[in-house]
Amino acid sequence: MTPTAHRRQVPSPSASSSPSLDDRITGSLVGAAVGDALGGPVEGYTPDQILERHGGRVTGIVGPWNGDAWRVARPIAPYHKGDGHVTDDTLMTHALIRVYGKVRDHLDAYAVADHLVPELVGEPVWIPELEAEALPLQRIFLAEKWIVTRLLYGHVDPREAGNGNIVNCGAAMYMAPVGLVNAANPAAAYAEALDVAGAHQSSYGREAAGVFAAAVAAACVPGATPRSVVDAALDVARDGTGAAIEAVTETAERYTDFESALAPLRAAVAPFDTVGPDYRSPSLGARRPSRLHAIEELPVALGMLLVGEGDYRRTVLGAVNYGRDCDSIATMAGAIVGALRGEAAVPTDWAKQIAEASRLDVHAPAAVLTAVAHEVFAKDAARRRVHESAYAALTEADR
Template sequence: MTTATSRTATATATDSPAPGPGLGDRFTGALVGAAVGDALGGPVEGYTPEQILERHGGRVTGIVGPWNGDAWRTARPIAPYHKGHGHITDDTLMTHALVRVYATVRDHLDAFSVADHLVPDLISTPRWIPELEAETLPLHRVFLAEKWIVHRLHYGHNDPREAGVGNIVNCGAAMYMAPVGLVNAADPEGAYREALDVAGAHQSSYGREAAGVFAAAVAAAAAPGSTPATVVAAALALAKDGTQAAIEAVAEAAVGRTDTESAIAPLRAAVAPFDTVGPDYRAPSLGARRPSRLHSIEELPVALGMLLVGGGDFRETVLGCVNYGRDCDSIATMAGAIVGAMHGEGAVPREWADRVAEASRVDLHAPAAELAAVAREIHTRDLTRRRAHETAFAALTEAAR
């Protein structure tokens, strides 16, 4: 264990933690925080910190317009999306879709839940898509890695538990796993297991692993007395292979840093050996996004690194993620969810949340309220199931005497 990891793990040993925000407040903070991070990062996604600095005449400090201004429709014909002005992207669209699955199933999810409920949601119900400025099927906006779910499960009739095999390995599954972490609030191990099952329909290898670890981080953040250090420690306790090594390296690079601006280059250098995409985000390397036990997605370790450097402050942490560039909408989505789960809705700047809700024509509070109600129901069921198991096990041990 590295020095940074030791310090992080040691920080978990605290006295009786203060209760902090309640369950509903943490759920709202996480989902609103994720959406705000997504909308802030969208306009600068795919660019380097240097390009962002030049384009905006300094660092991004709030909601900005499209990178190419009014030419956003034709600047990137393959992806003619209106990123900017507070528009959420596919990260939030998928997160809210997963909340709707929980609202339907009202219990823990698995890969079959993706096939039975998430896929139909993507292909059958038109919704307002801010980046397309139109009401259409979510399928028409999600990235190819998410269209894979529909291809494999709806058309290919693959086993949902194995459908993720063959897809590109990226952050696609991890980016919308915050609801799994919230349903398993204060139970990182439970969140990890459930997210791995759900993500099996979408991803394999370190992409699936990242989904489990991110859900665990959100669950740890939602626990009373959580801190950036306890969240990272929980992630490290469960992460495997390259994902664990990447988080360790980034946590080490974050030690002693309190300024996210100066942390951008060191965090990138720390995660680079584990990132398969390479230095040019828009021109991935030949080995990019292929299965490996040695590698990791870039987004989650960087989000956790910025969490440590920013000390859990929403503005500092999320803007650090945004100005990091590359896949910064997903990085900021993850960091926003974690900070929001730690501190509740009050941590998220109201002016940003209101602007994103209005610009995206989305109710950012309703999904959180729905998920909190479902989580309470699931917890009651879990208690009943646990007590039934305890009774049965007790009877078995008595019979063995």
């Protein structure tokens, strides 16, 4: 790894200006939703295709790639991506928050079986891309439908249900709430996310979920910087995920302009990415378990965090214009910046337009998760005191 002394340092905010936990939770969830909606309409395309289609880089909310033909145009039909509509990344994030609202404690794979599956198959919500109220199951991707297939119909052990699914960013994309409930404790966020994600993913897809949650938790540490977030991610990341993050972020530190960083970041992550150069025509080895590979989305999100120096617009627009799975990249990048800087970092005009277009109260999920985070911390503190008391009794004779 590059020695810390040689890394670009971004000044830490002063203690007096550091956002509160409540503000960071709101900023992270709003920031994630905005990033998701910005990236949705250009998902799956290359930076060059984005440049040609939009006559320049995407600098804000844009319409569907195929205009009014979005209902029938392949390969996106029948989803209305664009015009400020959030995608399944946000739908899954909010569903997980509703699970936290019911359990009001740390989650595990059994919470996915007992609570998330019923959310997906039995609780209709407004689906912006379908312009209708429907069950989340009718929108989520096949890799997420796997959760329902395995747990509801297959009766698989929740801790093992992720085995056999394609290995992608599906579990990682909605793990920000785990990082926020474990704010300022990256190791705990990593462990909880791995447990939750075991019902959904395996291999480096599950690992990415843990590392992303750790990054969000690290962003909540008072005085955190983009570099400290990356370092926290590297502290927990294993195998190809750690190697990919290291390679991409070392490359990212040479740039402060996302335009010049687009090709270098793709080149840095390419050896670890199984999908291959053509995102819509994956290689034969794509999305298979491996200790040598990584999902593309998380390393690039962390790379753009460094390129953008923690500025929301620069970071998230870099993620959006990277193309490929850019709604998930921008979701992750937006969640981390929001946790670092608070809600004020997220452009108000974007947040307002996306909330209106998606018929989404972007603050309600944050209020629920904030209350849960405070309750869980109190429970953790009480559990810790019980442990300390027991340990003291156990060691009293040794003193």
